[in-house]
Structures are given as structure tokens and as C-alpha cells.
Amino acid sequence: xxxxxxxxxxxxxxxASRAKRNWPDLEITVLEKTMDVSYSACGMPYNIAxxxxxxxxxxxRPADVFRKKQGIKVLTGHLGEKIDRQKQNVHVISRDxxxxxxxxxxxxxxxxAHPILPDxxxxxxxxxxxxxxxxxxxxxxxxxxxxxxxxxxxxxxGYIALEMCEALRALNIEVAMVKPRATFIPWxxxxxxxxxKNEVESNSVKLYPGHKILHAEQSKGRLKIVCDDLxxxxxMVLAGVGISPNSKIxxxxxxxxxxxxxxxxxKMLKTSDENVYAAGDCADAYHVVTGKKxxxxxxxxxNRSGWAAADNICGKQxxxxxxAGTAVFKVFNLEVARTGLSxxxxxxxxxxxxFVTIKSRSRAHAxxxxxxxxxxxxxxxxxxxxxxxxxxxxxxxxxxxxxxxxALHNHxxxxxxxxxxxxxxxxxxxxxxxxxxxxxxxxxxx
Amino acid sequence: xxxxxxxxxxxxxxxASRAKRNWPDLEITVLEKTMDVSYSACGMPYNIAxxxxxxxxxxxRPADVFRKKQGIKVLTGHLGEKIDRQKQNVHVISRDxxxxxxxxxxxxxxxxAHPILPDxxxxxxxxxxxxxxxxxxxxxxxxxxxxxxxxxxxxxxGYIALEMCEALRALNIEVAMVKPRATFIPWxxxxxxxxxKNEVESNSVKLYPGHKILHAEQSKGRLKIVCDDLxxxxxMVLAGVGISPNSKIxxxxxxxxxxxxxxxxxKMLKTSDENVYAAGDCADAYHVVTGKKxxxxxxxxxNRSGWAAADNICGKQxxxxxxAGTAVFKVFNLEVARTGLSxxxxxxxxxxxxFVTIKSRSRAHAxxxxxxxxxxxxxxxxxxxxxxxxxxxxxxxxxxxxxxxxALHNHxxxxxxxxxxxxxxxxxxxxxxxxxxxxxxxxxxx
Numbered sequence: 001x002x003x004x005x006x007x008x009x010x011x012x013x014x015x016a017s018r019a020k021r022n023w024p025d026l027e028i029t030v031l032e033k034t035m036d037v038s039y040s041a042c043g044m045p046y047n048i049a050x051x052x053x054x055x056x057x058x059x060x061r062p063a064d065v066f067r068k069k070q071g072i073k074v075l076t077g078h079l080g081e082k083i084d085r086q087k088q089n090v091h092v093i094s095r096d097x098x099x100x101x102x103x104x105x106x107x108x109x110x111x112x113a114h115p116i117l118p119d120x121x122x123x124x125x126x127x128x129x130x131x132x133x134x135x136x137x138x139x140x141x142x143x144x145x146x147x148x149x150x151x152x153x154x155x156x157x158g159y160i161a162l163e164m165c166e167a168l169r170a171l172n173i174e175v176a177m178v179k180p181r182a183t184f185i186p187w188x189x190x191x192x193x194x195x196x197k198n199e200v201e202s203n204s205v206k207l208y209p210g211h212k213i214l215h216a217e218q219s220k221g222r223l224k225i226v227c228d229d230l231x232x233x234x235x236m237v238l239a240g241v242g243i244s245p246n247s248k249i250x251x252x253x254x255x256x257x258x259x260x261x262x263x264x265x266x267k268m269l270k271t272s273d274e275n276v277y278a279a280g281d282c283a284d285a286y287h288v289v290t291g292k293k294x295x296x297x298x299x300x301x302x303n304r305s306g307w308a309a310a311d312n313i314c315g316k317q318x319x320x321x322x323x324a325g326t327a328v329f330k331v332f333n334l335e336v337a338r339t340g341l342s343x344x345x346x347x348x349x350x351x352x353x354x355f356v357t358i359k360s361r362s363r364a365h366a367x368x369x370x371x372x373x374x375x376x377x378x379x380x381x382x383x384x385x386x387x388x389x390x391x392x393x394x395x396x397x398x399x400x401x402x403x404x405x406x407a408l409h410n411h412x413x414x415x416x417x418x419x420x421x422x423x424x425x426x427x428x429x430x431x432x433x434x435x436x437x438x439x440x441x442x443x444x445x446x
Numbered sequence: 447x448x449x450x451x452x453x454x455x456x457x458x459x460x461x462a463s464r465a466k467r468n469w470p471d472l473e474i475t476v477l478e479k480t481m482d483v484s485y486s487a488c489g490m491p492y493n494i495a496x497x498x499x500x501x502x503x504x505x506x507r508p509a510d511v512f513r514k515k516q517g518i519k520v521l522t523g524h525l526g527e528k529i530d531r532q533k534q535n536v537h538v539i540s541r542d543x544x545x546x547x548x549x550x551x552x553x554x555x556x557x558x559a560h561p562i563l564p565d566x567x568x569x570x571x572x573x574x575x576x577x578x579x580x581x582x583x584x585x586x587x588x589x590x591x592x593x594x595x596x597x598x599x600x601x602x603x604g605y606i607a608l609e610m611c612e613a614l615r616a617l618n619i620e621v622a623m624v625k626p627r628a629t630f631i632p633w634x635x636x637x638x639x640x641x642x643k644n645e646v647e648s649n650s651v652k653l654y655p656g657h658k659i660l661h662a663e664q665s666k667g668r669l670k671i672v673c674d675d676l677x678x679x680x681x682m683v684l685a686g687v688g689i690s691p692n693s694k695i696x697x698x699x700x701x702x703x704x705x706x707x708x709x710x711x712x713k714m715l716k717t718s719d720e721n722v723y724a725a726g727d728c729a730d731a732y733h734v735v736t737g738k739k740x741x742x743x744x745x746x747x748x749n750r751s752g753w754a755a756a757d758n759i760c761g762k763q764x765x766x767x768x769x770a771g772t773a774v775f776k777v778f779n780l781e782v783a784r785t786g787l788s789x790x791x792x793x794x795x796x797x798x799x800x801f802v803t804i805k806s807r808s809r810a811h812a813x814x815x816x817x818x819x820x821x822x823x824x825x826x827x828x829x830x831x832x833x834x835x836x837x838x839x840x841x842x843x844x845x846x847x848x849x850x851x852x853a854l855h856n857h858x859x860x861x862x863x864x865x866x867x868x869x870x871x872x873x874x875x876x877x878x879x880x881x882x883x884x885x886x887x888x889x890x891x892x
Binding site: 010040042043046047050053057058060288298299300301303304320321322323324325326327328329330335337339364365366367368396398399400401402403404405406407409410412416417419420421422423424425426427428429431432433435436 | 456486488489492493496499503504506734744745746747749750766767768769770771772773774775776781783785810811812813814842844845846847848849850851852853855856858862863865866867868869870871872873874875877878879881882
């Protein structure tokens with residue numbers, strides 16, 4: 001059997017490796033348009049922060065290891081450009097200009113996503129960059145070095161934008177962040193978003209939310225981002241306004257698309273064509289809280305859905321119930337974590353949400369070094385179900401959130417969650433974990 | 447209605463406060479034999495480690511606050527000595543020598559537990575101490591100061607013994623630990639127990655497991671612990687060989703006892719007498735994994751069961767499904783965490799256990815500062831259920847364990863747990879959380 005994978009990062013290489021382990025005789029070809037496979041994309045901000053570390057530190061397994069040790073045909077520099085579902089083949093364009101067709105019995109689309117660049121005048125100027133692939137990271141790192149970058153304007157204030165802002169400050173580069181929307185982190189409770197905002201600003205970052213971006217221009221050898229009521233000058237501009245699934249190849253082949261133009265897949269990662277699967281940032285998923293489709297492109301889902309697609313292609317029958325939308329990021333000294341739905345998202349999904357926000361401590365009463373942890377917890381008034389949890393704190397948010405995530409997978413009520421036996425020792429938290437304190441309070445509201 | 451509480455620490459004061467909030471007219475009397483109520487017992491090792499901090503820092507709420515702000519009659523220095531279930535009263539002995547009877551409609555026994563002192567010659571010598579109450583902590587702290595303690599022998603190697611060992615080393619006191627059993631931490635996989643052992647020994651602590659203790663004696667102004675093949679000299683001896691429930695008052699009153707002589711309670715915290723409840727370290731609990739009774743005296747359960755008993759006494763009908771045995775402790779630079787059953791405990795409970803131990807990292811591939819995390823995960827071959835998880839690492843064990851704990855409350859299979867959406871960002875872990883890696887491996891074994 002011939003298994004072809006389009007895209008050689010998290011989902012694609014996870015699938016190829018897994019399929020080969022499942023079925024050593026399988027003929028597997030991976031088409032990767034860049035020269036890199038299997039790297040830690042999420043590690044790029046931290047790598048960029050350290051000029052001493054080569055970007056290739058982030059490569060988890062080089063293409064040659066997949067080729068020689070696993071017998072997977074990895075074609076880097078090869079773009080899977082068009083799928084012919086009737087003939088069951090993929091039209092491939094190589095970097096050397098040649099092109100050919102490759103036949104498949106089963107196909108996995110793992111094309112990932114691309115960063116959105118504002119569709120505005122001037123955004124094709126040199127020095128305006130975005131971060132998604134390792135090639136992007138390599139270019140940014142080189143650009144900073146070659147151009148002695150002293151100031152960067154970041155468009156957007158999402159988690160990648162914030163991680164990059166921290167990385168640039170570590171390099172002592174001046175940073176300003178600008179975006180059209182007035183709210184700093186819209187999915188976070190205002191008080192908790194303020195905690196993050198203060199942390200960012202106290203690291204000498206200038207934040208300009210609520211400014212409509214009009215165009216970019218060159219001005220005296222520098223770049224200028226012109227807004228309706230503001231102009232920001234910089235040596236480099238980083239677009240961090242979001243990403244969009246690389247689903248054109250699927251749409252062109254007549255495959256069904258879902259939310260945000262992601263490729264629609266069932267719980268077995270199958271598209272609307274039974275011989276074609278999709279996994280990773282290009283594909284959608286079910287949300288375990290709403291039971292409905294969602295598109296939350298994150299690394300764990302990419303790896304896991306790659307595995308599951310491979311298992312199903314090999315006849316193993318693996319179903320993924322879905323994602324809880326669990327995510328965490330670090331920004332300077334803060335951990336920001338979420339799982340499930342915000343009150344607004346919950347209302348939109350048809351729940352009758354109630355929520356509380358509480359302040360707790362990261363360590364026990366009287367234990368030295370304790371920090372504030374803020375928690376928002378969301379529940380459903382009708383069913384009593386836990387719907388979401390959000391945490392911000394200097395320590396103890398990143399892993400704590402997982403207890404709530406597991407509760408969401410199990411459709412626990414807030415009351416049942418409030419009686420779970422969580423760990424306690426003075427260096428690690430109060431007797432009542434901040435999540436339990438939030439749950440105890442939320443019970444009263446629902 | 448008259449509500450009497452015997453014992454004024456975690457469970458007792460939680461119950462008294464909660465009952466008063468539920469029912470402001472309730473007449474509540476708390477009998478506490480020591481002079482302290484509502485303190486963080488678990489914080490004592492960390493307080494003892496710092497000579498500058500008064501031990502009373504650990505008091506969460508002084509008795510007068512309960513008296514004046516909440517209208518709870520708190521009788522410190524009053525021992526609840528005997529229960530007359532027919533007459534519904536408690537015989538009370540005061541520190542001033544007087545005694546009286548106090549009548550109850552509903553009674554809560556929250557007498558806690560006491561540390562076990564070896565029943566061997568010489569263990570009543572001055573300088574041989576144990577740590578449980580704040581009075582114990584006060585005495586130990588004073589003894590160290592007054593006697594210029596340079597060397598301590600700790601009997602036992604459980605978590606309190608290890609926390610105290612760290613505290614004493616912080617005071618630059620020489621520490622030797624001795625116990626009869628040859629295995630260092632019997633419930634931990636040998637490889638993980640070795641990781642802890644190495645950490646303790648690398649902090650210049652001498653460990654002597656497998657030595658039968660024969661007697662204690664005084665020798666040239668110092669203390670000597672004499673074992674069958676070893677004698678250890680010290681300025682102070684700390685017994686950390688375990689605790690035993692303070693259940694004599696319940697047994698004398700004819701109430702049913704359970705495991706380890708703990709007071710047997712149902713899921714509503716009721717004893718075998720419908721007017722008498724028990725909560726905290728003196729009472730047993732159901733285990734959410736086995737569904738059977740267990741006795742795991744820990745702080746969260748004490749607080750929570752105090753609340754639940756109060757709610758039930760006030761007619762609220764609260765059921766606690768039970769404990770998962772989740773626990774964590776810090777010893778020097780290591781976090782040691784557990785939830786659920788070890789393979790041995792699982793086999794004893796009638797499961798057919800399989801387990802894996804894996805090594806993972808506390809941060810992402812190529813992220814600086816990453817440390818080793820070891821995980822043991824236990825599952826049931828028959829049902830596929832997750833039964834337990836154990837973690838040791840320099841960072842990231844304490845809160846991670848809670849995800850597995852919540853899974854245990856929900857009787858998740860290992861396979862279902864392996865598909866949960868846990869958080870990921872490079873500073874906080876690998877894409878596949880160590881718990882997920884363990885689950886992925888364990889699936890193959892069951």
C-alpha cells in the first residue's frame with residue numbers, strides 16, 4: 001500500500017513514523033515544501049532569544065534519520081500542489097523546478113497553517129516578517145543579526161506575539177505592539193488580562209491596542225507602520241495577528257471545509273473522501289465541551305491526530321473525542337493558562353454560563369515565596385457542568401490547568417470537580433488548590 | 447440545636463466555621479486540648495527551618511477570631527475525654543483541673559492523629575520528640591535553640607521525616623535517618639526511590655534503612671539510638687515513623703472502627719451513631735479507585751470532610767465519594783508526587799495491574815533548564831482502567847499529578863486518559879506531557 005503525506009512537521013512526521021511502526025512494509029512518502037521536517041515550532045521564540053544557539057537546535061529528528069533509520073521516503077523541498085482524487089495522485093513541484101505525480105492509496109494532508117499578513121499596502125516590504133516555519137525563524141534570527149535591529153513593532157497581541165515580545169526584550173530590543181482591537185486579551189477576564197498587561201508593560205514594552213493599521217512604508221531606511229491615529233517606526237516588523245489553515249489544496253480537490261477554512265475531519269481524522277485524511281493545524285476537531293466542531297491549532301493535537309490518522313490508515317480504528325482547548329503560554333514572569341470555554345464562548349455554544357474569578361496563592365499560608373494566582377472558572381447553570389478554567393500567575397498555572405482539562409473530558413459537574421483529591425504540600429499550594437477554591441465559589445453561583 | 451466539636455484543628459474548625467455560616471443560630475462549642483486552633487501543621491518543617499520566623503506564623507486564624515467574629519465557643523486547653531451516647535454529652539477535662547459535661551444534639555469527633563513513638567526502652571528521654579501538633583513544633587524549635595543542637599537522628603523515612611530532614615539541613619544540623627525496613631520508600635518504584643535517595647544523600651544526610659531499633663539511652667549528655675548492628679549518637683531524636691488515629695474516645699463509646707483503628711464513617715461522614723460524625727485524620731474514607739475503605743490522613747481531606755460533616759449536620763446532604771490518595775512532598779530539590787495505587791496496592795485490591803516507568807523531561811526539546819521527570823503509571827489489564835501515577839522530578843511533578851487524580855475520580859481508562867488535551871508550552875513541558883507519554887506506553891501493556 002502507498003501512503004503519501006503532504007507536510008512534514010508535527011502531524012505529518014508523527015503520522016509517517018507511526019504508520020511505519022504499525023506496518024513496516026508500508027510504502028510511505030512525505031512531501032515537505034521547506035527543507036526542514038520534525039522541529040519544535042513552539043520553541044522558536046526561546047531560540048531566537050538566545051543568539052548563541054543555532055536555530056537547528058530545534059530539529060527533533062532530521063530528515064535523514066527518517067530516511068535511513070525508518071525507511072520513510074522524505075522529499076524535502078517538494079510541494080504537494082494538487083490532489084487528483086479520481087486518479088488518487090498528488091501533483092508535486094520540486095524546488096529544482098521539476099514536477100511529477102505521485103500515486104497514493106491513502107493520503108494524509110498535514111499542510112499546517114500559515115501566518116496571516118495584513119492585506120494592506122506595504123506589507124511586502126523587506127523586514128516585515130512572520131513566524132511559523134523554521135525557515136521563518138531562521139530568517140528572523142538572521143535579519144536581527146544582520147541589520148542590528150534595535151526596535152521591533154509587533155502586530156497583534158496573541159500568545160505568539162507575546163512570546164516573541166519576551167524574546168526580543170531578552171535581546172534588549174525595544175518593542176511596541178499594536179492591534180486594531182481595543183481589548184488586550186479578549187478571551188481573558190479583564191482583571192486577569194490586566195495582570196498580563198501590567199507584566200508586559202513593566203518590561204518596557206509599549207502596547208497600542210485599538211489602533212487601526214492602514215499601511216506600512218519605508219522611511220529613512222526604517223519601517224513605519226501607519227495607523228489611523230498613530231505611526232510607529234521600527235527596524236523590523238513582526239506580524240503576529242494569527243494563522244490560517246493551509247487548506248487550499250483540499251478545497252481545490254473538493255474536500256469539505258469547516259470553521260475558519262480548516263479541513264473538516266471526523267473523529268477518525270478522515271475527510272469527506274474516505275481515502276484522504278487530514279491532521280494537524282490544517283484540520284478541525286471536535287470540542288469535548290460543546291461536542292461541536294472547532295479549530296484550535298496546537299502542537300499536541302497535531303502530533304496526536306497524526307498518530308491517530310496513521311493508526312486508522314493501518315486499520316487500527318482509533319477515535320479522538322476531541323480537544324478541550326487547553327493552552328498555556330509564558331510571558332516574562334507570568335504563566336497564562338486556559339482550558340475549555342470562556343463565559344462568552346459558553347453562551348455562544350448554547351450554555352447558560354455562570355463564572356467566578358478568585359485570587360489565591362501559589363504556596364501555602366505563611367510559606368515564603370508565595371505568589372498571587374488568579375483563577376476564572378466557568379460552569380453551566382442548567383447542567384451544573386464545568387465549562388472552562390483560566391489561570392494567571394507567576395507560578396503554578398501551567399500544570400494546574402490540566403486537572404480542569406481532564407474534568408472537561410469527563411463532563412464533570414463543578415460540584416464533582418470540587419471534591420477531587422488534589423495534591424497539597426506547603427511549597428506547592430494552599431490546602432485548597434486554587435482550582436478547588438474557584439469551584440467551591442462557583443457552586444454557589446449555579 | 448447544640449453542635450459540639452472535639453478537636454480544633456483542620457477538620458474541627460472547618461466544620462465549626464462552616465456550620466456557623468450555614469446556620470448562624472447554631473450553638474457551637476469546640477473542645478481543643480492544646481492552646482492552638484486552626485494552624486498549618488504541614489507548614490511546620492518549613493517554619494522550623496527558619497529560626498527568624500515565630501512558629502505562630504502558622505496560625506491561620508486565632509481562637510479569638512472564631513470566638514468574637516463568628517460566635518463560636520472555642521474552649522482551648524479543654525480535652526473531650528469521654529462520650530456518653532445515651533445522655534448525648536461529652537465529659538470535658540480542663541487544663542485547670544476542673545471537669546464538666548457538655549450536652550450535644552450533634553457531635554463531631556475531629557481528634558486527629560498522634561505520632562507513633564517506638565514502644566521501646568528509653569523513648570521517654572528528654573530530647574526525643576515527635577512532630578504533629580503546633581505544640582510539638584514549638585517544643586522542637588525551642589529545643590534546637592536552647593540545646594545548640596548539632597546532630598539529629600530521625601527515626602523513619604516517610605514524608606514528614608524527609609521534610610524535617612531538609613529543614614534540619616537548612617539549619618546546618620547533621621542528620622542521620624534510621625528505620626527497620628530495608629526499602630527506602632516502599633510504595634515508590636525502586637528506580638524512582640533511588641532518585642530520591644540520591645538527592646537526600648547528596649545533601650549529606652546519612653541513611654540507615656534496615657536496622658532494627660532496640661532502645662534509646664543517654665550517653666555523655668547526648669542521646670544514643672541503639673540498633674541491632676548500629677548505634678547513632680545525637681543531640682536530639684525525632685520520631686517520624688508514622689501516625690495513628692486518635693480514636694480511643696470513639697472506641698470507648700462503642701463506635702465502629704475501621705482500618706488502622708480509624709473511626710469508620712460513611713460517605714456523609716456519619717459514624718455508626720447517627721448523631722455522631724467524624725472527620726479529619728481520626729476518620730477513614732472511601733478510596734475512589736478501589737471503592738473500599740482506606741485511611742490516608744491528609745490535610746485537604748481533613749478540611750473537606752469537616753465542611754461536609756457540618757453541611758450534613760445542618761441538613762444539606764453532602765456525600766463525599768472519597769479520596770484518590772493524592773499526595774506530594776518536596777525533599778531538597780525534588781518533588782515527589784503520587785495518586786491512586788501502586789502495583790502492589792492494586793494487586794492487593796483485586797486488580798490485575800500492569801505498569802510502566804518512563805523518563806521524560808520537565809521542559810520541551812532543546813529548552814534550557816530542562817530536568818528529568820520519572821513517571822510510573824499503573825493500569826488494570828482487565829478493565830483498562832488507570833489505577834495510579836507516581837512522579838519524581840526537580841520540577842513539574844507537584845501539580846502534574848492532579849491531572850491523573852481527576853482521571854481516577856472519573857474511573858478513566860488509560861486509553862481515554864492518553865487522549866486528554868493537556869497544556870503545552872516549551873518552558874513547561876514536552877509536547878506530550880510526561881503523563882501522556884506514560885499512558886501511551888502503558889496502553890501497550892494492557
